[in-house]
Amino acid sequence: MNVIVVGSGAREHALCRILHKSYLCEKVFCFPGNYGISQIAECKDISTKEDIVEECIKINPDLVVVGPENYLSENLAGELRNKGLNVFGPDSEGAKLESSKEFMKEFCQSHNIPTAKSQTFVDFDEAKNYLESFNGPIVVKYDGLAAGKGVFVCTNTNEAIEACERIFIKKEFNQENNKVVIEEFIEGKELSFFTITDGNEYLNIGSAQDYKRVGNNDTGPNTGGMGTISPAPILDNNLDMIIQDQIVKKTIEGLKHDNIAFQGVIFFGIIVNEHHQPYLLEYNTRFGDPEIQSISLRIKSDFLSLLHSTATKNLKYANIELFKNKKSICLILATKGYPGDYPKNTEIRNLSELKNNDEFYIFHAATKLINNKVFSNGGRVLSIVVCGDNFLECRNKVYEVADIIDWPEKYYRSDIGANIKFSYF
Ligand code: GLY
Secondary structure (H helix, E strand, O other): OEEEEEEOOHHHHHHHHHHHOOOOOOEEEEEEOOOOHHHOOEEOOOOOHHHHHHHHHHHOOOEEEEOOHHHHHOOHHHHHHHOOOOEEOOOHHHHHHHHOHHHHHHHHHHOOOOEOOEEEEOOHHHHHHHHHOOOOOEEEEEOOOOOOOOEEEEOOHHHHHHHHHHHHHOOOOOOOOOOEEEEEOOOOEEEEEEEEEOOOOEEEEEEEEEOOEEEOOOEEEEOOOOEEEEOOOOOOHHHHHHHHHHHHHHHHHHHHHOOOOOOEEEEEEEEEOOOOOEEEEEEEOOOOOOHHHHHHOOEOOOHHHHHHHHHOOOHHHOOOOEOOOOEEEEEEEEEOOOOOOOOOOOEEOOHHHOOOEOOEEEEEOOEEEEOOEEEEOOOEEEEEEEEEOOHHHHHHHHHHHHHHOOOOOEEOOOOOOOOOOOOOO
């Protein structure tokens, strides 16, 4: 089969690798891709929806996999499907689970899915009045897509009002029609849970714990993710059952009930409180980055046949098998300064000396090749992933590799996979 992957980050590199590995795979294309991806896929530097649709029609692949959320909310998957292609990724209607926080809340409410209590506002003064009636921590969410920057976990009312000012007055996300969802703060531990569905059937594909803050011990500003460990250590059998029962099953049934077609992956962002009760914080309608980097090395079964079955509504004939008892860790190497200002185009010298294999892989998020030299091309640049028998083994190896990489501008957290707690208590 020929496959096209849309996107350019380490998530797409991980997807290209695991699709390319399939015995069914003839060729992988990636639009636009990056230098790392170009080692295993034919990349083409196109990124507008129109260009991608045109190129997909020309190539006429057996499957298109849409990586990033912005394309999904622009209905790229829907348009390609209308042209007769098999696509993994929901139409814009299904993608609304991620692209509108208000829609997500209404969906949870109408299908009895546990989530934080919330209220939506379209006006700064009304939001401010509401916030002034509260004390203590509260969460403000920009309604639309914001590349991970639209959620403000505020410790007090003043911080929450400031967040609303940034959204409504300074218009940091959108010039008009701004909306916020203000929700109760739930204290607990987070995990990412992934389910693939063709709209009828569903299969769970694994879990991970994301390290979102830039600094060790979860300090400093939020980032796109500084590392993941998989599976999520707090996910014991009991919690897994509760999540499946109260969140996953109800979501799939809710989509069917509301006639929302969905062929793709649902990424449940979940928080578990001290009573072991999970609450849904957010839906994402694509694979998590950096979650899929770590999960992908644990997948044993054929990934191309899984995604193709999903896109053709044949998921009931597919299966997912993970390597038994294997763990994995993904460590992000970012450019020093990220998520603030950071230098661009810094040289990374010895990447070619590190040979990838089935249990160790370096995924590229932002690299380019100039005169045969590799340069950084963004904030989060590389994902080092190791799969092994236990987290300690994985941790030792990812940090050994991180130290070997000859890149003076590199920055990484040193506590990914350290002090793991295997249950909430
Ligand atoms: N790791 C969080 C995300 O992909 O949005």
